[in-house]
Amino acid sequence: MLAFLEWLRPREAAMARLVGKFVRAESPSLDKDAVDRFGRIVAAEWKRRGAKVTLLRQRERGDHVRAEWNPCASRAKGQILVLGHLDTVYELGMLARMPFRLSRGRAHGPGIFDMKAGLAIALFAVDALAAAGHSPEKRVVFLWTSDEEIGSGSSRAAIEREARRSDAVLVLEPASGLDGRVKTGRKGVGEIEIVATGRAAHAGLNPEDGVNAIEEIALQIARISRWNRPGRGITVNAGTIEGGTRVNVIPERASVIVDVRAPRAGDMLALERKFRALRPVLRGAKLEIRGGFNRPPMERKHCAALYARARVLAKEMGVTLGETFVGGGSDGNFTAALGVPTLDGMGAVGEGAHSPGENIVMRSLPERAALLAGLLADIP
Numbered sequence: 001m002l003a004f005l006e007w008l009r010p011r012e013a014a015m016a017r018l019v020g021k022f023v024r025a026e027s028p029s030l031d032k033d034a035v036d037r038f039g040r041i042v043a044a045e046w047k048r049r050g051a052k053v054t055l056l057r058q059r060e061r062g063d064h065v066r067a068e069w070n071p072c073a074s075r076a077k078g079q080i081l082v083l084g085h086l087d088t089v090y091e092l093g094m095l096a097r098m099p100f101r102l103s104r105g106r107a108h109g110p111g112i113f114d115m116k117a118g119l120a121i122a123l124f125a126v127d128a129l130a131a132a133g134h135s136p137e138k139r140v141v142f143l144w145t146s147d148e149e150i151g152s153g154s155s156r157a158a159i160e161r162e163a164r165r166s167d168a169v170l171v172l173e174p175a176s177g178l179d180g181r182v183k184t185g186r187k188g189v190g191e192i193e194i195v196a197t198g199r200a201a202h203a204g205l206n207p208e209d210g211v212n213a214i215e216e217i218a219l220q221i222a223r224i225s226r227w228n229r230p231g232r233g234i235t236v237n238a239g240t241i242e243g244g245t246r247v248n249v250i251p252e253r254a255s256v257i258v259d260v261r262a263p264r265a266g267d268m269l270a271l272e273r274k275f276r277a278l279r280p281v282l283r284g285a286k287l288e289i290r291g292g293f294n295r296p297p298m299e300r301k302h303c304a305a306l307y308a309r310a311r312v313l314a315k316e317m318g319v320t321l322g323e324t325f326v327g328g329g330s331d332g333n334f335t336a337a338l339g340v341p342t343l344d345g346m347g348a349v350g351e352g353a354h355s356p357g358e359n360i361v362m363r364s365l366p367e368r369a370a371l372l373a374g375l376l377a378d379i380p
Contacts, residue, residue, distance in 0.1 A: 001316040004128045004373045008366035015124055015365045016107060018045075022116040023100040023109035027062070029087035029150045035062025039086050042144055043067070045123055049130070051142070061154040062086060062146030066162075069126055070139040078138045080379055081166040081340075082372075083159065083331050084118050084173070084347070085148035089354050098356055106350070106359045113358045118172030118347030119144065121365060125372040136376050138167065148331055151294055156334055163335040168306060168379050170372065171332040172347040176324045180364060182310060183345035184303035185325035186333055187233060187261040188268040190293030192275050194220050196243075197286040200252040210250025211284040214243045217254040219281040224258065227274060233263040234271065235327070260293065261327055265337075268293050295329035296337035298344065303336065306343040306375075313374040319367055346372060 008015075027038040039062060043053045046067035056064040065086065088111030100109035107117075122142055129136070143162055145155035152159065163169055176183055196217045201210030221238045228236050236258060243254025260275075262268040272292050280287050307323050314321035324345075332344035348368060350360035 001313050001374045003132055005317050005366060005370040007128050007131050008369050012362060012366055015120055016362055018120045019107060019117050020100045022119055023112050026092050026095055027086050027088055028091050029147055031092060032062050034092060035086055035146045039063055039065045042119060049126055056158055058154050064146055064155055064158055065144040067142040078167045079165050080138050080140050080376060081162045081169045082122055082142045083169060083171045084115055085145045087146050087149050089149050105362055107362055108359045113174050113348055113350040113360050114353040115173055115347050117360045121347060121369045121372060122172060124369040128373045134377050140376055152331055159331050159334050163338050163340045166340055169335040169340050169342040170346050170375060171330055171344040173330045173344055174347045174353060175345045175349045176326060179322055180349040181322040181324040182343055183326055184307050184323040185300045186298035186329055187263050187327045188293050188297035189295040189329035190260045191291050192258045192260055193255055193290040195255040195288040198252050199284055201250040203248045203250055207250055211282055212250050213254040214251045216280060216282050216285040217256050221256060234267055235261045263297055265297055295333040298333045298336040302342055306341050310343060310375055314371055
């Protein structure tokens, strides 16, 4: 581990240049052309390192990039999957308002923390392995997807296909906190839409003939808000609501989209059943329930062994590696739910994800790349 770190430390400036190159290639999730341009930049970096690169073509979303790096292909014993994503939450043009810059040991820019620095960490981890003449016994597949920030709809099948072939999965989502904790647990995440249908009428002439869909939705929101169990990590949040046509019309239709999160699979299933069992409160109203959980929980039992291994390797570098449980989901939720050992939060250390202040701590980049290199070399 120390050999990897000693090789990487003098290359911090080179890592910063690569991160800057990636940040300047804006890649909002919903802009296929932009994501594809960035994907080609990332693919070119892997080709320069001798990886076998395949673009997994998508019609509506950006293409996913699969890079297989295996200097000892003839004697590979299994597979390690390294996961990350190309897309960011920032629209085109945001770079003009929050340009890539270095200041007081931090690097700033849209998507730098979540998670373009993670993509650079992976490349330098491979460089460190190559410089040390160390070839992992396993085939290593790096899968960079295009739609993680919007639910991984086009990439989930590819993620799960690679995970089933793998002995371990390392996810380069950002670390948690400035002490660089990895993530050994994540909540399951979902979106559930409640649609109410009432009956339109004139609000002044014959309101008694109407059934107010907005009122029905309000009553349902009051009902589901009682399902929050903060002590158990179960959250139900009415995030967006719409309905009605004019102020003088009893609204015939209204809907609410609810963010739901739960830390355990049993809690997730129980919550979904409660939503499906909802019935109208107002006479004459109708309800339709759509959606559900789209990311299963990432439970610690699927992460503990990899974390223990990573903690030992970090200690060899003189680094204390902590762990944490977080409420947000990632593609690691999918792989852990398949029972594949998964360690998340292996990416950059920083702050401000999805905000104008998004940044990373530059001095941590060599450490994170060395830790990744060590795991790729060490996982049996």
